[in-house]
Amino acid sequence: MTTVIDGKLVAEDVVATVQKAAELLRAEAGVTPGLAVVIVGEDPASQVYVASKSRKAKDCGFHSVQHTLPAETSQADLLALIAGLNADPEIHGILVQLPLPEQIDSGAVIQAIAPEKDVDGFTYVNVGKLGAGAAETAFVPCTPAGSMVLIERVRGRDLSGLNAVVVGRSNIVGKPMANLLLAANCTVTVAHSRTHDLPALCRTADILVAAVGRPEMIRGDWVKEGATVIDVGINRIPAPEKGEGKQRLVGDVAYAEAERRAGAITPVPGGVGPMTIAMLMANTLVSACRAAGRTPPRF
Numbered sequence: 001m002t003t004v005i006d007g008k009l010v011a012e013d014v015v016a017t018v019q020k021a022a023e024l025l026r027a028e029a030g031v032t033p034g035l036a037v038v039i040v041g042e043d044p045a046s047q048v049y050v051a052s053k054s055r056k057a058k059d060c061g062f063h064s065v066q067h068t069l070p071a072e073t074s075q076a077d078l079l080a081l082i083a084g085l086n087a088d089p090e091i092h093g094i095l096v097q098l099p100l101p102e103q104i105d106s107g108a109v110i111q112a113i114a115p116e117k118d119v120d121g122f123t124y125v126n127v128g129k130l131g132a133g134a135a136e137t138a139f140v141p142c143t144p145a146g147s148m149v150l151i152e153r154v155r156g157r158d159l160s161g162l163n164a165v166v167v168g169r170s171n172i173v174g175k176p177m178a179n180l181l182l183a184a185n186c187t188v189t190v191a192h193s194r195t196h197d198l199p200a201l202c203r204t205a206d207i208l209v210a211a212v213g214r215p216e217m218i219r220g221d222w223v224k225e226g227a228t229v230i231d232v233g234i235n236r237i238p239a240p241e242k243g244e245g246k247q248r249l250v251g252d253v254a255y256a257e258a259e260r261r262a263g264a265i266t267p268v269p270g271g272v273g274p275m276t277i278a279m280l281m282a283n284t285l286v287s288a289c290r291a292a293g294r295t296p297p298r299f
């Protein structure tokens, strides 16, 4: 029987741990974790994600602030806002929602975030710590961190010797995911658009992570019998069966086919997506614990 990994349920469990630890931190150290979410412009999908992040932060008992800036905001103004948040002792986590409008150099903005408040894990300091095997002192990007929690719930914390294939080499998902799997003693291969015979490579994977952003690209016969399949893709495709102009969400994996061979698989929606937001809360809590000189919980 294939296990359908319930990302919503695991995310609720992570959030419950965050809530309890936040309560303790407030009671014992007088510190309330603070998260600032910054959004520039009016992209409707971004607004939905940002609203759910702010809502979840409030659920966790955090101090939650949202800065919504007009689409024509200058880079200098955005950098000034970040400098203020870096210096604000009530703020432990800063997230600048991507993508940013084209007049803004997102690299420059991301690198302006203080590494100890970079709960997205995108600054070079945090990227470097993860790459150097010091993830315990870093922030790991939320989507790969959440994917790892799901993998560990299925296979345990020791993944020694398992073959892991990560399809996609982005800085946000593919590369940090590969580093996390390597740190867990997997044999890791990172595949991308130039990879030869991708189906055959995928069939070697005990753990298959799909993060390419192409709807249903990974077919069922690419999946090894019993493999753990983590689908990071969130793609909106036309769904004429639901009515004219309607859309539905699909992952990077052809779910109905892959589900027949996988040992465990994440659905889309309801898999990795909810974990991404949960790990943002976890990272913000960890940041507040570090600021208060206390040991954070493990997730």
Ligand SMILES: Nc1nc(=O)c2c([nH]1)NC[C@@H]1CN(c3ccc(C(=O)N[C@@H](CCC(=O)O)C(=O)O)cc3)C=[N+]21
Pocket: 049, 095, 096, 097, 098, 099, 120, 142, 234, 249, 268, 269, 270, 271, 272, 273, 274, 275, 276, 277
């Ligand atoms: N600086 C930055 N950090 C991010 O972490 C970041 C970002 N920018 N920009 C946009 C992407 C996207 N993202 C998602 C979070 C949750 C779901 C999620 O919960 N998805 C639900 C479904 C949501 C729906 O129905 O649209 C699910 O998969 O079940 C999806 C996508 C975080 N992002």
